[in-house]
Amino acid sequence: MFQKRVIVIVGFIAAVFFVIVIRLFALQVIENSYYRTQARKYATRIELIADPRGKVLDRNGNVLVSNKLAFDLFITPAVYLKPKTPAPKAIVNNGSKPDNPKTTDSNNDTQAQEEILRKLSNLLNIKYDLIASKIKSIQDRIAEQAQSRPEREQKRFTKQQYRNRFRIFSGLTLNQAMQIESHPEIFRGFNVSETISRHYLHNDLACHIIGYVGPIWKEEYDQFIENGYFDEMLSPEVDENTYQALIDMGEFKNISIGRSGLEKQYDRLFTGRYGVRLSEYDYASKQKEELSRTESVPPADIMLTIDLDLQKKLESALKGKTGAGIVMDVNTGEILAMASAPSFDPNRLQPPVDAQMTEFIAKSPLKPLYNRAISGEYPPGSVFKIVTALAALEEGKVTPFSPFHCNGYFSPKYKKFKCWIAEHNREHGTLAVEDGFKHSCNVYFFHAGNLAGGEAITRWARNMGFGERSGIDVAGEKKGRVPKPLVDKDPKTGRPKWPLADTLNMSIGQGDLMVTPLQVVRMVAAVANGGTLVRPRIIKTDIPKEATDKNAEAAAKPESLSAVSAQAGPNTAQKVSISESTLSHIRNGMYKVVHSEGGTAHGSGVRNFPAAGKTGTAEVWGRKSHAWFAGFAPFDRPRIAFVVVVEYGGKGSEVSAPVVAAFLPEALEIYSPSGPK
Numbered sequence: 009m010f011q012k013r014v015i016v017i018v019g020f021i022a023a024v025f026f027v028i029v030i031r032l033f034a035l036q037v038i039e040n041s042y043y044r045t046q047a048r049k050y051a052t053r054i055e056l057i058a059d060p061r062g063k064v065l066d067r068n069g070n071v072l073v074s075n076k077l078a079f080d081l082f083i084t085p086a087v088y089l090k091p092k093t094p095a096p097k098a099i100v101n102n103g104s105k106p107d108n109p110k111t112t113d114s115n116n117d118t119q120a121q122e123e124i125l126r127k128l129s130n131l132l133n134i135k136y137d138l139i140a141s142k143i144k145s146i147q148d149r150i151a152e153q154a155q156s157r158p159e160r161e162q163k164r165f166t167k168q169q170y171r172n173r174f175r176i177f178s179g180l181t182l183n184q185a186m187q188i189e190s191h192p193e194i195f196r197g198f199n200v201s202e203t204i205s206r207h208y209l210h211n212d213l214a215c216h217i218i219g220y221v222g223p224i225w226k227e228e229y230d231q232f233i234e235n236g237y238f239d240e241m242l243s244p245e246v247d248e249n250t251y252q253a254l255i256d257m258g259e260f261k262n263i264s265i266g267r268s269g270l271e272k273q274y275d276r277l278f279t280g281r282y283g284v285r286l287s288e289y290d291y292a293s294k295q296k297e298e299l300s301r302t303e304s305v306p307p308a309d310i311m312l313t314i315d316l317d318l319q320k321k322l323e324s325a326l327k328g329k330t331g332a333g334i335v336m337d338v339n340t341g342e343i344l345a346m347a348s349a350p351s352f353d354p355n356r357l358q359p360p361v362d363a364q365m366t367e368f369i370a371k372s373p374l375k376p377l378y379n380r381a382i383s384g385e386y387p388p389g390s391v392f393k394i395v396t397a398l399a400a401l402e403e404g405k406v407t408p409f410s411p412f413h414c415n416g417y418f419s420p421k422y423k424k425f426k427c428w429i430a431e432h433n434r435e436h437g438t439l440a441v442e443d444g445f446k447h448s449c450n451v452y453f454f455h456a457g458n459l460a461g462g463e464a465i466t467r468w469a470r471n472m473g474f475g476e477r478s479g480i481d482v483a484g485e486k487k488g489r490v491p492k493p494l495v496d497k498d499p500k501t502g503r504p505k506w507p508l509a510d511t512l513n514m515s516i517g518q519g520d521l522m523v524t525p526l527q528v529v530r531m532v533a534a535v536a537n538g539g540t541l542v543r544p545r546i547i548k549t550d551i552p553k554e555a556t557d558k559n560a561e562a563a564a565k566p567e568s569l570s571a572v573s574a575q576a577g578p579n580t581a582q583k584v585s586i587s588e589s590t591l592s593h594i595r596n597g598m599y600k601v602v603h604s605e606g607g608t609a610h611g612s613g614v615r616n617f618p619a620a621g622k623t624g625t626a627e628v629w630g631r632k633s634h635a636w637f638a639g640f641a642p643f644d645r646p647r648i649a650f651v652v653v654v655e656y657g658g659k660g661s662e663v664s665a666p667v668v669a670a671f672l673p674e675a676l677e678i679y680s681p682s683g684p685k
Contacts, residue, residue, distance in 0.1 A: 053172065054253050057283035058263070060204045062307035064218055064270070066316040067342075067548055071209060073218055078205035078358075079185035080262075081132075081177040081198060083143060085150075086170035088121065088197025124196055131187055132177065142176040149258055175262040178223070179205050179358040205358055206264070206271075212351040214319055216379035217312070217482060217546060219269020220354035224261060232260070243281045245302050250284055267357075268377060270310065273483045274551065280307035311548040313342035318674040323347045325670035331635075331654035332380035332525045333667065335675050338533040338640060338649045341542030341581070343480075344678060345671070348380040382485040385522040386653060389626030389660070390448045391636045392469075392517030394535060394594060396457045397441055399468040401590040405459035408593040411438045414451035418512065425512050427451045428625075445597025448608045448623060450516050457515025462506030465514055466491050471584050472531045473541050474523055480544040481551070489522040518627060529651040532622075532638045535594055536646035539586040598622050599643055608661045609637065613669030617676065618642040621668070623660035632656040637664035641672065647679040 064073035129136040150169045154162045180188075185200040192199075206221050224232065232238055238260045239251055254260065265279075266272035283304030288297045322333050326349040335345040350372075356365045369377060378384070400406045414437060416430030427450040429436055436449045444452035457465060469475065475490035491514065498505055513519030526544060534541045598620035601607045608623040609615070614637075621639025628634060635657030640646045650668055657663040 053287050054250060054257065054259070055285045055287065056254065056259050056263070057285050057301070057304045058204075059280050059304050059306055061206060061221070062278040062280075063309040065309060065311045066319070067311065067313050067344075068315065069311070070316045072214060072312070072316070074207050074209060075204045076207040078178065078203050079180040079182070079200045080175050080203045081180055081188070081200055082173040082175050083146070084171065084173050084197050084199070085143070085146060086167070086197075088124070088143070089117075089170070120196075124194070124198075127194060128188075128198065131184055132180065134177070139176070146174045146176070146258075153256060172257075173199070174258070178203065178262070178264065206354070208354045210316075210320075211355060212353045213316075213323060214312075214314060214346070215269075215351050215354055216348040216377075216381065217269055217314070217346055218354065219271035219273075220267055220352075220357045221264045221271050222267040222357055223264055229261060240276075241279065241282055243283050243302050243305055246284050250286075250302075254284070269379075270482060270547075274310060277308045277310065277551065281305035309549070310551070313337075313344065313546055313548045314346065315344050315674070315678055318345040318671060318678065319347065321345075321671040321674045323349070323351065325667040326652075326654075329654050329657065329663075329667075330374060330380075331652065331657065331664075332384055333650070333652040333671075334381050334525055334529045335648055335650045335671070336529050336533055336542075336544060338537040338646050339540075339542065341530075341533075341544045342548070343544055343546040344648065344675065346381045346546065348378065348384075350374050350376045352376040379484055380525070380653075380655075382480060382482065382524060382526045384653070384655075385486050385488050385524055386634050386655075387519075387521055387626040387628070388517040388523045388528060389624035389634065389636050390450075390517055391528055391622050391624035391638045391651075391660075392521065392523070393445065393448070393453050393515070394531060394598075394622060395469050395472055395474070396453050396460065396465055396515045397445070397594055397597075398472070398586065398590065399460040399464040400456035401441070401593070402468070402586060403460050403464050405461075405464075406441070406456050408442070408589065409440045410456075411440055412444070412452045412455040413438045414449050416451070418451055418454040425450070425454055425509075441593050442597040442600055445594070445622065446600035446604055446607045448601070453515045454512050457511055458508065461503060462491070462511040462514060463494070463503065465511070469521075472534060473582075474521075474527050474531070478526055478530055478544050480526065481547050485526065486524055488524050488527055489520065491520045517624065525651050525653050528636070528638050528653075529649050532640055532651065533649035534584060535591060535598075536640035536649055538588070539584045539591060541582040541584055543581055595620060595643070598639060602639070609665045612661060612665035614639070614665050614672065616669070617672045618644065619668075619672060621665070623665060625659050625661075628656065632658055635660040635663035637661070637668050639668070641676060648675050650675065 060075040063071055063075075066072055125136055125139050128134075129139055132139075150166055153169070154166045157165055180200060188195045188198055188200050208215070208218070208220075233255060238255070241260075241263075242251060242254075266275035271278065281304055284302045285298060286300045288299055318335060322335065322345040326333055326347055329349050332348045333345070334343065334347075336343050352369065357369070401408065414427055414429070415435045416427050416433075418425040427436065428448070436443075436447050436451065439447065439449055439452045441452075441456075443449075444456070469490045474488055477485045477487045491510070494505060497503060510519055514521060530541060530544060601623065602609045602612075602614050602619055602621050604610060609621055614621060619639050619641035620643050621637055624634075624636030624638070626634040626636060633656070635654040636652070637660045638649075638651040640649045650672075652664040652667045654663050654667070
């Protein structure tokens with residue numbers, strides 16, 4: 009009997025031991041690959057390696073945009089959500105147990121978590137709801153990823169993910185970072201890591217050219233994944249599995265990208281390509297060992313054509329106004345300065361963005377992000393008289409000495425079309441083309457435009473670059489509007505039936521005309537350099553075509569093409585056939601505007617410089633006129649062209665010409681006899 013029991017016991021032990029051996033064999037041999045993979049997932053962290061973005065320099069090598077040390081805020085959900093005290097087991101004073109101790113504990117924990125977020129909200133000046141929504145989105149993402157895994161590992165996966173750190177905000181100040189790091193008992197579950205953020209050294213200087221960087225918007229994230237945007241941001245050596253792991257972990261949700269200007273258009277160049285680091289971590293999220301590394305591809309710096317001192321002077325002269333100004337090299341098309349007012353400080357758009365700045369950007373009627381220099385479309389007013397003179401002279405309808413008499417009105421029949429001097433009960437008398445420019449006489453240009461005809465004026469407007477994009481190497485350029493040729497023709501002459509009123513309005517830059525400041529300065533440069541329409545450029549560095557951030561542009565505006573391909577402008581300078589006699593008389597007329605007694609800009613400070621120009625006062629229905637002044641300098645050997653427009657500013661001679669006078673010394677200094685700066 010005893011012997012049978014021994015046999016049974018030994019057999020049972022042997023069976024158990026056999027089962028254990030079989031199970032160990034299954035775990036270590038048959039399922040070894042599966043569990044090694046799972047263990048690797050839970051014990052390692054994949055991180056992006058990002059180099060600081062490339063710098064932006066002016067034409068002389070002065071740094072405009074660089075990078076600086078900043079701090080990112082991270083949350084470890086397992087620590088933040090951890091109960092502050094263990095579940096109470098004690099008996100209350102009356103000897104009875106609490107009705108629902110778990111509920112009481114849960115309420116206490118929730119209150120503690122809410123208190124942490126309130127203190128964090130006050131410290132960072134960020135809305136409580138925004139912080140809470142960030143944490144909720146992390147929890148939702150983990151839950152969604154857990155659901156896609158086998159049921160047996162969902163709980164373990166979730167626990168492991170909760171032990172990871174997740175970035176929720178960037179751009180904390182040193183003081184904010186120190187407050188959080190020095191008070192872990194107050195900000196439980198939150199910690200800070202050093203990072204590099206964008207630093208705009210001169211605050212709002214050239215902000216519309218340079219643009220700004222910001223986080224990826226929630227609504228565009230999925231589209232970026234679909235377009236392969238993030239895949240192209242990685243080093244070519246990063247494999248597909250690693251890329252997918254980064255997507256699963258939401259690593260790309262935390263990066264910053266260019267949101268406007270050159271920062272957006274050349275985001276690829278500024279960023280380079282991210283590398284990837286695979287590290288082993290313990291449960292306390294302390295890095296133990298770097299397992300592997302794929303090096304990043306370094307970014308590039310970009311040098312601009314603008315001059316720092318001139319840019320400062322132009323923006324200072326426009327301060328407090330709404331409008332734009334441009335200074336351009338008449339021979340190369342290099343933009344020496346370009347400003348749009350009002351401006352904005354890109355540093356204040358680094359996350360976290362304060363509520364006041366958000367309100368200003370989103371709701372201000374002044375549209376501070378709008379680059380009026382290349383996107384603003386305005387009636388040109390009298391600066392367009394240059395085109396009218398070109399059409400009349402080059403078509404042979406008038407000569408430089410053809411006289412027209414101004415008694416204040418175009419004719420008794422058309423008293424509606426009057427000269428500005430009629431408001432003063434005066435007249436200009438008999439004028440030729442140069443004095444027509446000097447006095448900006450509407451009646452002279454009514455006659456010249458009528459003789460040239462509407463079709464010729466629109467044709468010459470297009471010859472001088474209006475109605476099309478110039479092809480400048482920064483995104484956002486608008487093409488303005490020039491009337492289309494009419495289909496109906498006069499049966500006797502075969503010419504288009506242009507209504508006289510339309511022709512007269514167009515002759516002085518009113519009616520169905522819209523131009524950009526960039527188009528105006530390009531036209532003036534062509535008059536100054538002998539008839540060549542240069543292609544404006546703002547980047548001095550040679551940029552490879554593939555460097556343009558096509559996916560970012562397409563994702564932001566799916567209906568559009570990339571920034572560069574959408575700029576359907578000429579690739580090279582265009583020579584316009586204009587006689588030297590015509591150009592000479594137009595230049596002389598523009599000189600008289602500034603330097604002759606009675607010239608419309610003679611009372612401005614521009615006459616202190618060897619410059620020529622044309623004033624413009626473009627009427628706007630129900631509002632004050634737009635104030636224009638455009639010209640070139642030096643007169644005897646032109647090197648620069650310039651334009652200033654002030655929205656609803658009034659008269660160009662009184663408002664825009666003084667702005668030009670304020671920056672002309674710096675502009676002329678660039679090409680002084682001693683050589684370029």
